[in-house]
Amino acid sequence: MTTITPFFDSAHCQTWGIGFALGKPLIMRRYFTKELAPNEERTISIIKDKAEVLTNQADLQPLFDRIGDAQFVMLGEASHGTHEYYTWRSQITKKLIKEKGFQFIAVEGDWPDCYQVNRYIKNYANAGGSALGVLKRFNRWPTWMWANWEMVAMIDWLYKYNKPLPASKKIGFYGLDVYSLWESLEAIREYLKHIDPNALKVAEETFHCFEPYKADEGRGYARATQFVPELCTDEVVELLKKIQEHLPSYNSDHENVFNVEQNAIVTLNAERYYRAMVKGGPHSWNVRDHHMYETLNRLTDFHGKGAKVIIWEHNTHIGDARATDMTTEGMYNVGELARIKHHEHGVVLVGFGSYKGEVIAAKGWGAPMKVMAVPPARKGSWEYILHKASPENKLLIMDDFMDEELMETHIGHRAIGVVYNPEYEKYGNYVPSILPLRYDAFIYLDHTTALHPLHIQPDGHQIPETYPFGV
Numbered sequence: 001m002t003t004i005t006p007f008f009d010s011a012h013c014q015t016w017g018i019g020f021a022l023g024k025p026l027i028m029r030r031y032f033t034k035e036l037a038p039n040e041e042r043t044i045s046i047i048k049d050k051a052e053v054l055t056n057q058a059d060l061q062p063l064f065d066r067i068g069d070a071q072f073v074m075l076g077e078a079s080h081g082t083h084e085y086y087t088w089r090s091q092i093t094k095k096l097i098k099e100k101g102f103q104f105i106a107v108e109g110d111w112p113d114c115y116q117v118n119r120y121i122k123n124y125a126n127a128g129g130s131a132l133g134v135l136k137r138f139n140r141w142p143t144w145m146w147a148n149w150e151m152v153a154m155i156d157w158l159y160k161y162n163k164p165l166p167a168s169k170k171i172g173f174y175g176l177d178v179y180s181l182w183e184s185l186e187a188i189r190e191y192l193k194h195i196d197p198n199a200l201k202v203a204e205e206t207f208h209c210f211e212p213y214k215a216d217e218g219r220g221y222a223r224a225t226q227f228v229p230e231l232c233t234d235e236v237v238e239l240l241k242k243i244q245e246h247l248p249s250y251n252s253d254h255e256n257v258f259n260v261e262q263n264a265i266v267t268l269n270a271e272r273y274y275r276a277m278v279k280g281g282p283h284s285w286n287v288r289d290h291h292m293y294e295t296l297n298r299l300t301d302f303h304g305k306g307a308k309v310i311i312w313e314h315n316t317h318i319g320d321a322r323a324t325d326m327t328t329e330g331m332y333n334v335g336e337l338a339r340i341k342h343h344e345h346g347v348v349l350v351g352f353g354s355y356k357g358e359v360i361a362a363k364g365w366g367a368p369m370k371v372m373a374v375p376p377a378r379k380g381s382w383e384y385i386l387h388k389a390s391p392e393n394k395l396l397i398m399d400d401f402m403d404e405e406l407m408e409t410h411i412g413h414r415a416i417g418v419v420y421n422p423e424y425e426k427y428g429n430y431v432p433s434i435l436p437l438r439y440d441a442f443i444y445l446d447h448t449t450a451l452h453p454l455h456i457q458p459d460g461h462q463i464p465e466t467y468p469f470g471v
Helices: 040-050 057-067 083-100 111-121 131-135 149-162 181-195 197-216 219-224 233-249 254-277 283-303 325-329 334-345 382-389 422-428
Strands: 016-021 024-029 072-075 104-107 172-175 309-312 347-361 370-374 394-397 411-414 430-433 441-448
Touching (some): 040 382, 057 083, 057 347, 057 394, 057 441, 072 083, 072 334, 083 149, 083 309, 083 441, 104 283, 111 131, 111 149, 111 181, 111 254, 131 149, 172 283, 181 254, 233 254, 254 283, 283 309, 283 334, 325 430, 334 347, 370 422, 382 411, 382 441, 422 430
Parallel strands (some): 072 347, 104 172
Antiparallel strands (some): 016 024, 347 370, 394 441, 411 430
């Protein structure tokens, strides 16, 4: 596996596609229907006329007006290593919590590690002594995504905000991702040791089935399934079945019980993901995003009818895939599925992007993290056009950009993953996108800087000068 998020630059498109929502085939109308050369001058003119200048938090008010009473707000990012994406998302998140009653945050992170953060900010016993200490436990590469000083500031704020609140009102923090096969299995074993010896036997059998492949994060298991296609499938299905049968008898800490079941679901879908990964193509992407979407739905149901959630994920997960060439690869994503299922409850997708700057990333999967220069955006891309309109930060409310020219034109939109090679980015890091259909709002930041990781040496334990990062 070479990167978390594959990016495509296809030249063709389709009108209809087949996706899967809630386990059933679903025919979806695709937005990505034409290939037209953009009229750059007209596009710049529209941006100059309609975009809001973004200089401080007060300038975000049009975004909050657009959000209104929406139940789902998804905040994207064009990379996993940009300081400003984290700080602007933090400011938006705080206001949504304080003024609009949002109840939890769900992120593109592993369930077990994020659940420990959740326990910490809710002041559960033995949940950790500080935000820094809890986030330093994020040791899966790429560590910098959540083990960074920007997140320390956010988690510290959540802890203090929650402290005077009753348990039922405390804000939650959860991971949506599917990668934590062994961590989830270990969490299940630890819980069942004290609660359910019969189910523990099934958990042990499942762990032993996967144990030979633990060293290389699932790739060995993926390769082995080429010869035995469903190597550990029966074990993970039986484990989930056993836990779900016994849930009513588990202890009264209802969130911990939910955690055990979720870890079993992660194990089931991680096994599916690794099996799909070795075959290539879009299926492994779809397994992952469908898992994240299902987890989002489970969390929303768990928090009660009308629960409001803020999602932090990469643009490629939250920006509606139907407005990109991902459709030509047979791919769908969380933003698309949420719009289809929850449109009556309000879904607002907020993309982010920048013209140039710096980013934390790596040259290869598992390689050391580096501060890399992000070159000026490719000529003709959304970021290039936004910069050419004016070198200022901007807020675009897409209701104001439903112009025929923009609705029929797909333009490259930069996407940087955890693996990044700036010298080659113009060949593969731009996703053709109809921006007004991909997002409901877009935050453009002309010049951005690199994230501040905790684990980087030699100065990862030194608090950055501008901490806790007021925007």
